[in-house]
Amino acid sequence: MNLILLGAPGAGKGTQAEKICEKLSIPAISTGNILREAMANGTEMGLKAKSFIDAGALVPDEV
Numbered sequence: 001m002n003l004i005l006l007g008a009p010g011a012g013k014g015t016q017a018e019k020i021c022e023k024l025s026i027p028a029i030s031t032g033n034i035l036r037e038a039m040a041n042g043t044e045m046g047l048k049a050k051s052f053i054d055a056g057a058l059v060p061d062e063v
């Protein structure tokens with residue numbers, strides 16, 4: 001099963017994802033969390049993502 005939650009910032013995607021994952025005993029994958037960890041670790045992907053975020057742009061799928 002693949003589920004994707006879309007919504008504006010602050011819409012509750014993370015909250016709903018937690019509830020769904022707990023109820024169905026499935027893992028949650030959050031691109032936001034992955035990118036924040038990569039930026040904190042200074043990885044190549046993290047540095048690329050940071051350049052877009054610092055410019056106020058969305059991080060493209062290619063990153």
